[in-house]
Amino acid sequence: MMLANPRILNDTDQSPYYDERNLILKGVIMDLKDHIRGIPDFPKPGILFYDISTLLAEPDAWQVAMGRMAKIVSRHQPDILAGLDARGFLVAAPLALKLGLGFTMVRKKGKLPGETIQYDYDLEYGSNTIEIQADCVKPGQRVVILDDLLATGGTMEAAIKLFKDVGAEVVGTACMIELTFLNGRERLDGVPFDTLVAYDD
Template identity: 45%
Template sequence: MTATDELRGLLLDRIRDVPDYPEPGVMFKDITPLLADPVAFGALTEALAELCVRHGASKIVGLEARGFILAAPAAVRAGLGFVPVRKAGKLPGATLSQTYELEYGSAEIEVHAEDLRAGDRVMVIDDVLATGGTAEASLDLIRRAGAEVAGVSVLLELGFLAGRQRLERSLAGAPLEALITV
């Protein structure tokens, strides 16, 4: 499923391009104007919740930090549980962790070990799919916890960074749905 032209237009009109942020040459996609608009944010929440229900998810994982903002209301709207995947060292108690490579180093994410179980069908939600490193690491965490990947849904895919191609193997046939691709 792709977003309707009407939904795509509503969302795109409220995503602001910020040149040279956080460093020269980068065009940052700022979603805060979209979040500030209750009609656009509501439409986005509804679209994400519908994707989760359609793909049979039983839980939604949100990726730190902007993924939390999108995943939590989608989980409430869909009547599903929300599980945060956080940067290392931010969760108390027993966690599963996954290290992944960035273009200029590495990073690590974690999830509470007890929050995902065998039988869970988990949809990953994030704001932007860029190179796919964080999403790929989250799929590994979900499977290591014994859960099944229902899919990945993002507001915006930066197609020129080839994150979709990086995720093909990790998705193992699960869908990757972007409401907008640029």
């Protein structure tokens, strides 16, 4: 088995990317929900869409969100971070860069070049397929899978099974937002899951 990446986040890291102590010293405890907007009836009637675009556009909120996520992810001592298509790339790629880790994409069928490995999974109505490139991880590598939001957990569950099938060790999962009323974390095969903010309805 490969050793975990030795570069981890610690309390001595002075990068502002990780450190919100300056905000705390100013008496500011940032609530990330203040920077996430709800858009009703998107992508279809009856759905309330939690949009992180407003958070991404606010530098302090984006830095704080990534700092908090970095602390979560680094606890798992990963070798590589995987982002789910497509907003998961926005979370996983900058974290991998800052933590000195590799990054790989989990994409919808037909979107990746070269040899790929597929995983088919069922949806409420129909099915879907996700893919990774065949050489993106090595057996024994420690993987953390990231997305922007966990809803029913179907795609995250499929990604966990896909990486396990190729011999990787899935040591954690995380999202910026969890819709707790959909019970998605119950589908994650016992893999640890963390979130920055949760909505109960």
